[in-house]
Amino acid sequence: MRxxxxxxxxxxxTIFFIFVLLSVIFGKAPAYGESGVSHEYKIKAVYIYxxxxxxxxxDFQKEENKNNNEPIVIGxxxxxxxxxxxxxxxxxxxxDRKVIIKYFSGFSELKNVDRENMSHPDTExxxxxxxxxxxxxxxxxxTDILSSIRNDTILTVADMQNFxxxxxxxxxxxxKNKVLFxxxxxxxxxxxxxxxxxxxxxxxxxxxxxxxxxQ
Numbered sequence: 001m002r003x004x005x006x007x008x009x010x011x012x013x014t015i016f017f018i019f020v021l022l023s024v025i026f027g028k029a030p031a032y033g034e035s036g037v038s039h040e041y042k043i044k045a046v047y048i049y050x051x052x053x054x055x056x057x058x059d060f061q062k063e064e065n066k067n068n069n070e071p072i073v074i075g076x077x078x079x080x081x082x083x084x085x086x087x088x089x090x091x092x093x094x095x096d097r098k099v100i101i102k103y104f105s106g107f108s109e110l111k112n113v114d115r116e117n118m119s120h121p122d123t124e125x126x127x128x129x130x131x132x133x134x135x136x137x138x139x140x141x142x143t144d145i146l147s148s149i150r151n152d153t154i155l156t157v158a159d160m161q162n163f164x165x166x167x168x169x170x171x172x173x174x175x176k177n178k179v180l181f182x183x184x185x186x187x188x189x190x191x192x193x194x195x196x197x198x199x200x201x202x203x204x205x206x207x208x209x210x211x212x213x214x215q
Contacts, residue, residue: 038083043179044172045085048074048131048157051170052094054199057192058130058153060097071098075126077145078106078135102129107141120148127152134158134168142166150212153192167212169193173204180204186213 052072059065060072072094076082086101093099104122126132132154134145139160146156146167159172164184169191171182182205188195190212200206 038085040174040179041082041085042088044159045082045089047172047179047181048133049089049092049094049099051155051157051199052099052131054196055155055188056194056196060130061095069097071100073100073102073129073131075102075104075129075132076135077104077126077132077138078108079137081135082133106135106138107144108137120145123148127154129154131155131157134160134163136160142168150190151192155191155193156187164207165210167210175204182207184208184210186210 058072060068060070074086080103090099090101102125104120104126107120110121120126127149130153132149134142134156136159138145142158142160142163143166149156150167155170156168157170157172158168163171164182164187167184167187167190169184169187171184173180173182181203183195183200183203184207185195185200186208187210
């Protein structure tokens with residue numbers, strides 16, 4: 001019983017830390033309020049930065065790469081919903097590295113897409129990302145995007161239905177006017193990423209199997 005009380009306190013402290021961080025940056029608690037989508041995506045931008053601190057396995061964390069100056073790359077593919085949400089964060093570092101944001105046109109924006117032979121023209125640049133946020137505009141192409149990077153060390157993030165079931169790693173949800181997230185641990189394992197227990201405890205739901213595993 002005492003162990004459970006200690007664990008509950010630790011979880012509450014972690015939640016409080018993120019709550020305070022969001023409040024300090026944006027002036028109010030994480031809520032889907034008057035500013036609607038813009039405020040929602042400011043919160044999601046902060047979470048994406050924070051996710052990096054609670055995940056292991058990227059090349060930049062390896063001993064032989066710790067002294068190089070390569071930045072952490074967050075990619076956004078599709079019709080960008082963030083607008084300027086990353087602006088307050090662009091001068092901040094994560095794990096002592098600069099973070100840069102790269103934007104890629106989605107399949108929904110490309111002309112003459114061949115559904116029989118799906119290949120994104122920027123696939124190699126996308127593979128250089130550490131984090132890839134897949135926008136809702138790409139909901140009809142999720143399987144194609146994920147299959148092309150499934151075995152690369154990329155944290156895939158989205159905010160759409162069935163994203164985790166199709167092999168994504170973290171999916172944002174809105175519940176009771178708050179931004180929450182679910183995690184797919186088997187997809188993280190395929191990407192050779194380890195999600196720390198502190199982040200797992202903050203997830204609303206964790207799934208340990210998906211459509212890729214069932215194939």
